[in-house]
Amino acid sequence: MAPVPVYGLLRGIFRWPVKICVWTTLTSYALSVITSNCSQVDRIWTFMPTIYTAYYALLPLWPKESFLPLWPYTPDTVDPAFTQKYSPRALLMFALVTTWMFRLSYNTWRRGLFAFHDEDYRWAIFRKQVPRWFFEIFNFTFIALIQNIILFLLGLPTHIAALQQPERLSTSDYILGTSALVIIALEFISDNQQYSYQSFKHDGVDPNTQWPGAKINWTQRDVQRGFCTRGLWAWSRHPNFLCEQTFWIIINLMPLVAPESPKYDLPPTSMTPIWPLAPAVVLCTLFFSSTIFTESISLSKYPEAYKAYQSRVAMFVPFLTPVWGLWLKLWGKKEEVDEIVYGQSLVERTKRD
Template sequence: MTFLSVPPAFDWPFQFCAAVTVVCYVASVVTANVSQVDRLWTFLPTIYTAYYALLPLWPTHQPFFLVPYAPKSLGHAVLKDYSPRAVLMLALSVIWMCRLSYNTYRRGLFNLKDEDYRWAILRSQLPAWLFQLTNITFIAAIQNFLLLLLGMPAFTAAALQPHTDLSLSDYALAITALTILGLEFVADNQQYAFQTYKHAYLAHVKGNKGEPYDEKKQWLLARLDWTPSDARRGFVTKGLWRYSRHPNFACEQTFWWIMTLFPLASSSPPSLPSFPSLQILANPELRTAALMGFFRQAGLVLLPALALSTLFISSTLYTEAITRKKYQVAYAAYQKRVGMFLPIKAAVTGLFCDKHTDKLIWGEFYGSKASKSE
């Protein structure tokens, strides 16, 4: 059984992606809640990665629609044993899934009634027909296809490369990926601790009874010196957030860039294309074709990471537009002082400190124990 005219190697993933897309769209219409893909985001890349990493596990014929199978056309060399590289990638993806699922759970997004606040704002900004068009094309279809793409590096490792032992590049990338996931976990926890403190403080100011902020309930690296000025400012700027406006997003993109590079960094093809030599670049007749060929090949092999980064950059710009409208002066100062993803801007602007800007971002008593009694 094949899904339309999709190549056999992609038949089951496309079946599953199409089914999930339809379910997400129908559920979003029935519930008037378009965060259905958001709830599944934590699982789908790992499902696609697992399909390719575990190819020898599946039957060679599909008994009925949506049952995973490994077509015989993939070849005996692919189906006879597991790819150590693909299995390693699956293990890393499972760790990624656990981290994101934990953060999604405590934010309440697994609650079927919860919807990402950005969708509610977008709904209010667009005519109803245009929002529904956005829902079926981008929110349901394009996002699901992007999540399918994140499983393609495992396809390359399992189906296009020999199942050789792990190499030095695999170990180096795995260690780097685990480090990135650790940093992302810290960033998540710092954001969560800040939001917990902010809501507890603002509730106390309004005279509402609620659970007071308990630092001991937070993860160790998230027990930062939160102050009333932090709560009044409204957004987190301490910890990793002192060096990046979105350290969690930076880590998320970096993790999937690493996953994309796993098969490309190995000694087996496919690999990253070589950049044209200076001799070719100096020749006007060869330069244009050579550059176009390079970017076309690089774009194809790096497509999963490129697609995810494109989504993150566009969605982050939209998120920041919302945040800046809410916290106009302070967030503008934060954008001036700290980079969106990379810590380079914070390091450079730190050499030319503007006390007024720093006060808006970190408060007048930043770094002082006295700030807690502000």
């Protein structure tokens, strides 16, 4: 396939997504000011990546002109080669992102975060830590603008797949697609384990009523500790965050490692474009910085226990947790830290989990 003219794409395929990004940015910011609640963007995180993905995956479906203000359309400037035939890779990615959306939407719904009055606890804490004028600037630039740009970027991998127009799925599509489903399942389990723990901690809910994989026999030692350290959370301090980043890295890689690697018509002086990697890089940067702030809050609430948890369990990568355990053992501190983190011996913990 001939190289795709990047500058032509900016006038074509990106026209509607950019319009939607501007609209969601202004709307979410206005709602945050009106309601004094900065979690408006958090709520649209559950479905905006799917909307962008659907637009690129279903290009042949859209009309040439929008008959409603925000209705998707494909301008005449878009090459007919991309609007007359569906890309099987883009459709696969759309199916995966839709599955991801159902998982996240369900978890958001049961936590009550779809209610307009509910706000992420981290924003309330950060609001108290900085001057009001700084928070208002932060609210527009980071919470509203930058996060909506990130949501826009998450659709770019499907945009690349839609332009590749492969005849059929490749081996890499099957491997990465299966991996993405496994990651979604693991993230669902980690969400359920956290929800099971919080339900037992705050309401005394019987763990046996929870989803399979989350029926953990919580103890009063777990409640006193204040945070979850069982199941997947015994191997990673943030298994849900790890799975989230991994899922979008897989989505980002699907068109990049495919046989029809993207080729872009750039000026002769330009270097090989690296912008196709932007979605994964930006998202991982966001999660890392967000995790640092989240852990600072946990550390202030549970100084001794969470410090021990940090020294025993890896932030993301579970394969590092045994390494931290070995390091503590060499220093003669493993049993002491295990008692604080797990509240039981390693043998007992293995039997229970």
